Amino acid sequence: MKGIVNAMVIVLFVFNVSNANAGVEEYSCDAGSGSPIQSLVVNAVVNIPNSAAAGTIVWRAPERAMNYNCWRGAEAFSTYYFFNPKNKNFGSEIEVGVTINGVDYLPSSTEKYAHSFASKMCGNGQSCANSYASYRMSMFVVKKSNSGSTSKTKVIDINNYIPYEIGKDKNSSNTSVRITGLEANLLPCTSTVIIIPNTIDFGEIRSTGATPELEIQRENFTLSEQRDCQSASTYGLNGVLRPAANANLYGSMGTLVPKDNDSVGISIFDVENNTPVRFNNEFVVIPKVGTISNSKQFEARLKWRTKAPKAGRFNAGAVLDVYYK
Structure with missing residues (x-):
């Protein structure tokens, strides 16, 4: 008589469940009103004369007082201004710069600037108080092309340009400034x-x-x-x-x-x-x-x-x- 063998096979499955966010510092910044984007209406047309030499600042916007808030970080961190985060290229004729607290910055020569604003944050799930920072900003337009190179009027659209964003790193949790109503014309005139x-x-x-x-x-x-x-x-x-x-x-x-x-x-x-x-x-x-x-x-x-x-x-x-x- 053949014997009946009952076999029990025990398979042990081992899972190691980890927190995907462990060690990751979360944060968010906004323009002080809850919105990640702050729109600045300029409504200006910058006319650039043919005689202007390369490197000439042909226009400056009035200075504005600005602010932003940041929160939800496990550790304190410093914020940065990231210039031209969308890598907008206006061609060979002009470049649009930003003035922060009285200092001029061109995206072609400066990628980011440290505001040195550190804030004591709190961890996930806690009640976090936001931290406030203020600054002064303006914009300017620089002519890149040489004098005498404009043979006819050319329109350059600067509308909806994002000159910079503010945060710890380049990501979607930053706050950014968007310029509306700005246009540049190259004129064959002096x-x-x-x-x-x-x-x-x-x-x-x-x-x-x-x-x-x-x-x-x-x-x-x-x-x-x-x-x-x-x-x-x-x-x-x-x-x-x-x-x-x-x-x-x-x-x-x-x-x-x-x-x-x-x-x-x-x-x-x-x-x-x-x-x-x-x-x-x-x-x-x-x-x-x-x-x-x-x-x-x-x-x-x-x-x-x-x-x-x-x-x-x-x-x-x-x-x-x-x-x-």
Whole structure:
């Protein structure tokens, strides 16, 4: 009789279950409003003259105060600005740069910049308080092509460009800034701008009856523009007025004060609409026109800043940066 053999085979399956996230530092950053993308509306057309040399900064945007939040990290970490994260290429004519806290950065030469903002974070599943950081930013456009290389008007679309993102690494948890409404035009034109007179002499001033804010004298000067276009091209000129090295700036309206004698101050006015020109702020010099010769009238108004002025000469200068618009 054959025996019946009952066999029991025991197979041991061993599983090693591990946490896929172990040792991985999670984090997220946003623009302070819960959104990962912060849109900045610029609504500007940058007109670039044919005479501009390669490397010339042909336009700057007004500076903006910005902020961002980060949270959900097991350890503290530093944040970085990653420039041009989508690797946008505007061709051989221009490059778009970013100014962070007063320092210019071009994506072609700087990939990232450390903000050195470290935050104490918390682990997964815990209640995390976000950490806040603020900074100042602006944008600028640099011409890459050589002067004289523009034979006809060319439009370059900069709309929806992402100049940088902020985070620990390049990933989807970062916050980014998107620019809308920005366009650049290369023009086969050059404008020559002169100021007449370029030196204003207020002459001899008597201090009798000096009173703070009392106007002493007014003097006019003219900004003249001449275009070399073969045919009329429609564009305008914007400007930014800033104090020279021999002057300081005071007051919300922008009063130019000589460093060698602060008894007086000078304000610049647009004669056409009788409004003050704010220093360090962009303003319209010549509106968008197609005429070859154009001009703009300004007025320098001298006023007392004290009732006990100091005797002697004074000198104060201002620099006008002009941009094609």
